[in-house]
Amino acid sequence: MAQVNLTMVTEFLLIAFTDCPEWALPLFLLFLLIYLVTLLGNSGMIALIRGDRRLHTPMYFLLSHLSFMDICYSSVTVPQMMVVLLEHGAALSYTRCAAQFFLFTFFGSIDCYLLAIMAYDRYVAVCQPLLYVTIMTQKACFCFVFGAYTAGLFSALVRTISAFTLTFCANNEIDFIFCDLPPLLKLTCGDSSTQEIIIIVFAIFVIPACMAVILVSYLFIVVAILRIPSVGGRAKTFSTCASHLTAVSLFFGTLIFMYLRDHAGQSSEKDRVVSVFYTTVIPMLNPLIYSLRNKEVKEALWKVLSRAQLS
Structure with a gap:
């Protein structure tokens, strides 16, 4: 039995949603729509930022x-996900599963x-506005x-x-x-404590470390905003951070729920719902969050739409 239990795994079978085949087509169409909106929204945001000189700033x-x-x-x-839904399950080779895990x-x-x-x-921008141009230079950005890409590569490899x-x-x-x-x-057997410790350490290095930077930054921002005498001035200053704060809350909230908790006894269905949210919904919402709550982006968008109507 021990020999059977430790058989070399050469492929993995993704079986999510196979117990609800009647939902396969509606969910496939929903994911397809979300994916197309994500591609159009984010590529449109990139094109808008590249095409409008007013958006050639560090933040954008x-x-x-x-x-x-x-x-x-x-x-x-x-x-x-769409393949799993359309084919009522999918087989992934060990290598493809590892590649997907690495890229994700x-x-x-x-x-x-x-x-x-x-x-x-x-x-x-809020706490040291006079030094913003000298600190957030093009070289610094x-x-x-480059540091984000390098750290992401190292973290993914490990x-x-x-x-x-x-x-x-x-x-x-x-x-x-x-x-x-x-x-x-959940599929592991044998002593995996060393690998799990490494995985947890890097999860702590990425998620809580980034959250610490965000929380400390916003702590100083809140203090600076409260020192502004006028209510209108406080609202205007906070509005420059509202889009980013919304995106951060959605993204890190789901990551914390998914990765920084004990998974023993947790339902796969709940994990699936959360994973769908941060892998499909949040990438779709980010362009909407930054465009609907950002004056400069809205002005650039209206400028493009006006040109399209005139032509």
Whole structure:
């Protein structure tokens, strides 16, 4: 029996939603719509930022990279979800599962770092406005983004190597919609304490560390806003941070629920719902959040629409 339980796993079977075949087509169409809106919204945001000189600022430079990451992040998972729904399950080779896990971790980590850098950008803009131009230079922005990509790559490599050197039991069925860490950990057998410690340490390094930067930045921002004498001035200053704060709350709220809690005895259905939210819904919402709550983006968008109508 021990020999059977430790059989080498060569592929994983994604079996999410197979117990509800009547929901397969409606969910497939819903995910397809969300994915198309995500691609159009984020690519449109990138084009808008690149095309309007008023948006050639550090904040929008960072936002363009966030939009690009949202496209990549969503593209790694959503097509796989649609295949699972359309074919009532899907088989992934060990290598493909590892590649998907690596790319998902890579893009997700960069998202976390970019949101933290954007919080620092807002801190400098609100708390040190006279030094903003000298601190957030073009060179500094490139260095920040390069650092985010490098740290994301390192984190993804370590987490992927740690996750896929685990010993998986003969049962290779993943009750999930893509290769993610919590469902993979449920398939492990034998002593995996070393790998799990490494995975947890890097999860702490990425999520709580980025959250600490964001919380400290906003603590200083709130203090600075409260010192503004007029109510109108406080509202105007806070409005410059509202979009970013909304995006941060949605993204990190779901990540904390998914990765920084004990998964023992937790339902796969609840995990699926949360994972769908942060892999499909949030990348779709980010362009809407930044366009609807941002005066400069709305003005640039109206300018483009006006030109389209005139032509």
